[in-house]
Amino acid sequence: MTTAVISGFGAVSAFGVGSAQLFDGLASARSAVGQIRSFDASHFPTRVAGEVDVAAIERHWIMPHLGIINTDTRVLDEFESIGAWRDRKIVFGLLAAMEAWRNARCGIAEQAAGLVMALGLEQAFLEDFAPFFNDKGIDWQAEQAVRSTGFRYRSDVDLAAQLISRLLDLTGPTIVNASACAAGGLAIAQAASLIERGTASIILCGGADSMVNPLGIGGMTRLGAPSPRCELDACRPFDSRRDGLVIGEGAAMFVVESEQRALQRGVKPLARVLGYGSSQDAYRVTAPRPDGAAARTAMQCALKRAQLDGSAVDYINAHGTGTPLNDVAEARAIRELFGAHADRLPVSSIKGAIGHLMAASGAIELAACVMSLQQNLLPGTAHHQQKDPHCAINVIGEQPREEKVDVILSNSFGFGGQNVSVILGRYQ
């Protein structure tokens, strides 16, 4: 079977635009969670987020981050004309994709690439609705009279994929994964699957999301998922005092290709995709399975695909949301699967530092894993200070740990009980 490798990646997070910014932030044990600034959240119960440091995204902010691209910028003009930058995840996905494309030294010969993208909810635009409200709702007749050519009310669910595909002129298959918080991990898993089975030889994949907007923050707040404390340490994964998540935003994209293809074009892979597995909790839409059985199944499937024993895993980048139920279920799954090895198996979550990127969370966490393989540094767990006896695993504290590891497992356990585990290996 063909081996899938990662030959380049890019990231956008609350630490900034670029994978180097993500690494520097994690390496310095900082937290990028702060007060929401991109909209007036002063009266929302949730007022903190892992927000990318830009208020209103405009072309002059995008272009320096985009880098030099040998492409027709009329595509950018077109998307700008329809107001695409209003949906922040579209821009984040674009910037991460371009960094990955550059870093993997992709060019015209790689335009046959497919695109597998994890994306979150369509964004609703209050400014579009507001002028057309009457006492019965939206006055659609009035709306049609003034309709402009741009998209209104909501962005298309696959708009980021459209933009990236058109800008890079990709001709391979496009898949949009909408599996909530598991989508990012599933996107990389699906890309690897397509490579391994020979359906494609190179794929641009990853995820982008932003719920840092009134409806996203408002909806999550009403659901009760974010921490009720509006403090900068609101998300405390695996800490006994944890009380909820912090919403983040950003993107991570990867170039995944066959090892043979990468080597033939003179690119040294950054990591191998050794295995992946997914499962469903089949439990409740509102809570993870308490015994962690399905989460354990996802990890088992990934190990089986990688043909590895659990003892071969050197580090786990946990889903670690900082919610009371998720962390204890994940810890149980790890403990039961890895047994005594879990005593020394380091586990950390980066959600305390950058927030929960939802559909992109699995992707940004895999980006952190690639960095760990390259830089021999395991990220810490921001704001983890008091161990929870119900989370009987070896959680790395706030400080990152210098350690050379060869095999990393990354978990993403989504709302509704959709689970995925991906295993990366050092490329030697």
Next chain:
Amino acid sequence: MRSAQRVAIKGWAWRTPLGSSIENVTRKLLAGERAVRTNTRFDAASYLCTVASSIKEDPAVVRQRRFLRRMGLFALEVAREALCHSGLLVGDRVGLFFGYGGLRAHWGDMMPAFEHQQSDGNGAWERGMNLLHPYWMLQHLSNNAHALAAEELRVRGEGATFAGANAGAQALAAAIRALEAGAIDTALVVGYDSFIEPETLVDLAARGMLTTQTENSVTAPYDRTAQGFVPGEAAASVVLQRVGSSDGRDLAYLQAADGADGEAAAPRLSTITNLLANLTQGDTIIDGAGWAQPAQDNAERIALAKFAGDDTMLCCTMSALGQLGAAAPLVQAIALTEQLCLQMLAPIAGLQHAAAGLLRPLTSATPINTRSALAISMGTPGLAGAIRIDVA
């Protein structure tokens, strides 16, 4: 690229604008019946498009209605029925793959939160966000139907939810890959979608894609006077297994492929022919995408003829049911299997004056002796899905 794997269909169910019974809907398709009516799902009198092909019945009242809107409930129903129809057992080796076109968000649900908002977004919480239902996020969660189906049916194997206008084809292709890889033994695949939402109709009409004709004057796809498609809605589910079981319950054999080329509107001809090239070639008939726009219909016929031959018979399930978005390939799979088994192909519903061009658009039910069929579905931007059905 290599050929798509062939898998066996073991069970199915659907909710269509012509009904929920496989036999009755097939009979109506063969009779050339159309579901298009004046849109009564909401007051659309002032819209450019005033017609729709909508599902007549309401979803059953179930406990999951707290978390699901109408189409999600239909998705849950067909998943349940398809699994039951297959007679297969659930568990860790059953995967679950959903495709939906997009939220087609139910803004009506959000009016309490929106009606007092201002354009600058200031004071958004007090102006109504604090009135959002606590389950609003779950009701609009992209994978909510998937999660609830997994919970109710105890499906615990691999799976994912796909989005976009060809999400049904994406879900079928992913399920087939998982079966081929041996990760699961059975795949439950669901596609559901509805274009019959206010903002979706406004958006599609502004792009000139919808018919502006009335219930009695709507022209059919591939007609020389075609003026746009009828918005439709459906939910459909199939149960798949690898070929080779000896239980005698194979309803048909399926291949699926999905593709995209980034075009703003319809996919390029080369995208369609490349998709079809993934499927087994041979004696066949074609179920077209039928956007009911003369230039696009003609381009589609050119692409299909390149693959299947100039005189291949052309039918169009969407002519009877309206455009079904992500549900289209699953509905086509069921409809074509039934027609292949009956050895009778449905006409293009409402087709009176077929536009000149390649392929042979059917104006009446036609006896056939082939055992295989191809189906194409398309969506924007540049999205396409293709399936091949073979019956024993």
